[in-house]
Amino acid sequence: MKKVFLIIVAIILGLVIGLGSLRTIITSVSGQVNNGPWTTDLTTGGIDASAYTRASLAVQGLLAMTQDQAVYFIAENDSAGQTLDASCEYTLTGGDLPTRWWSITMYAADYFFVPNDQKRYAVSKSSLSRIADTNGQWLAKISNQDSADLIAPQSGPFSMIVRLYNPEPVVSENPTSLTLPTISRGACT
Amino acid sequence: MKPFNFILILALTAIASHLTALYIIPSAIMAIAMEHIPVKGVLSASQDGASANANTQEIRTAIIDRQGINAAMPSPRVDHHMRSVVRSTPDILYTACIYDLSVGPLQLTTPTKGGYTSVSAFSSNTDNFFVQDDRTAVEHQLDVTLVTDGWRGNIPTGSKAVISPSNKGIVLFRVLIDSEAELALHVERQRQARCTPVTI
Numbered sequence: 547m548k549k550v551f552l553i554i555v556a557i558i559l560g561l562v563i564g565l566g567s568l569r570t571i572i573t574s575v576s577g578q579v580n581n582g583p584w585t586t587d588l589t590t591g592g593i594d595a596s597a598y599t600r601a602s603l604a605v606q607g608l609l610a611m612t613q614d615q616a617v618y619f620i621a622e623n624d625s626a627g628q629t630l631d632a633s634c635e636y637t638l639t640g641g642d643l644p645t646r647w648w649s650i651t652m653y654a655a656d657y658f659f660v661p662n663d664q665k666r667y668a669v670s671k672s673s674l675s676r677i678a679d680t681n682g683q684w685l686a687k688i689s690n691q692d693s694a695d696l697i698a699p700q701s702g703p704f705s706m707i708v709r710l711y712n713p714e715p716v717v718s719e720n721p722t723s724l725t726l727p728t729i730s731r732g733a734c735t
Numbered sequence: 736m737k738p739f740n741f742i743l744i745l746a747l748t749a750i751a752s753h754l755t756a757l758y759i760i761p762s763a764i765m766a767i768a769m770e771h772i773p774v775k776g777v778l779s780a781s782q783d784g785a786s787a788n789a790n791t792q793e794i795r796t797a798i799i800d801r802q803g804i805n806a807a808m809p810s811p812r813v814d815h816h817m818r819s820v821v822r823s824t825p826d827i828l829y830t831a832c833i834y835d836l837s838v839g840p841l842q843l844t845t846p847t848k849g850g851y852t853s854v855s856a857f858s859s860n861t862d863n864f865f866v867q868d869d870r871t872a873v874e875h876q877l878d879v880t881l882v883t884d885g886w887r888g889n890i891p892t893g894s895k896a897v898i899s900p901s902n903k904g905i906v907l908f909r910v911l912i913d914s915e916a917e918l919a920l921h922v923e924r925q926r927q928a929r930c931t932p933v934t935i
Contacts, residue, residue, distance in 0.1 A: 552736045560748025591863035604764040657821035
């Protein structure tokens with residue numbers, strides 16, 4: 547009787563460890579390339595993607611396209627390496643990127659848009675080029691206040707994705723050379 | 736029970752469950768998406784009547800009429816009510832086709848004049864096995880026909896055959912909203928995307 551009990555305990559512990567470790571891996575942001583707070587996996591969507599990349603993509607970004615069509619950089623930390631925290635304000639600064647078109651979209655911890663009546667889920671090349679200075683540099687404010695350019699959740703972690711559609715070859719050939727937007731933390735409540 | 740046997744059972748269970756789930760998850764999530772996209776209204780399920788796109792009701796009616804398989808299902812612009820597919824973007828107008836090639840090939844067409852437009856196809860294990868955009872369109876038109884491996888027969892003239900590694904999957908048309916002022920034109924282009932079963 548004791549033997550049967552121990553076998554059941556071993557199986558339950560094995561399931562917890564096996565499935566728990568998989569959950570940790572595929573829900574974390576990891577990729578081949580890190581550029582500041584941004585991370586990408588250039589095999590995303592491809593038939594040569596690893597089993598872990600494929601599973602992670604299914605959970606975090608189903609229906610993403612391959613890198614010759616679009617490249618996706620994900621950030622869950624700011625440029626100082628701290629986890630993006632919705633109780634803080636941030637400034638997002640950057641310039642144009644070597645691609646036909648780009649956008650930056652905000653996501654709550656469940657990977658969906660942050661509910662807000664203004665529908666400020668994203669900023670893009672078309673919206674930010676209007677406010678860029680003479681050097682082409684733009685600034686967008688992130689917070690959970692209505693006045694923000696990107697509205698964050700009321701609290702908790704959040705993430706952002708930079709999308710580059712029809713990227714120039716340098717994006718996949720030398721992604722660490724790109725000057726991606728800087729995420730700077732301001733005041734926290 | 737010896738400690739070694741306990742650890743052995745634990746380790747084998749951990750490895751087996753880890754690897755089994757690893758290989759099942761992509762196909763399982765795709766299967767769920769293929770079930771939910773037609774039922775829940777493609778990629779968007781806006782309940783906000785005041786702000787929904789004007790074409791929402793018309794699109795939903797079309798979805799119901801077509802029952803969502805092997806037919807183009809244009810989505811209203813996504814917002815925070817959308818809960819079908821994670822990490823979409825509001826700058827893209829999506830049109831999905833849940834495909835099943837067991838009944839024959841499927842022709843995919845869309846006009847492209849007016850900005851970034853693409854058609855991409857995803858197999859049942861999530862792989863993006865095909866994508867083409869407006870830069871390589873012929874006379875401002877994308878025209879491809881999905882077929883199964885080994886399929887023999889004619890496809891529509893001018894259409895490019897593309898082999899799908901699985902019988903079932905998802906096709907996604909994307910139309911970029913690069914100008915809010917031209918939203919109506921983008922929506923008009925989005926609504927011209929078609930998924931048409933090829934009749935022999």
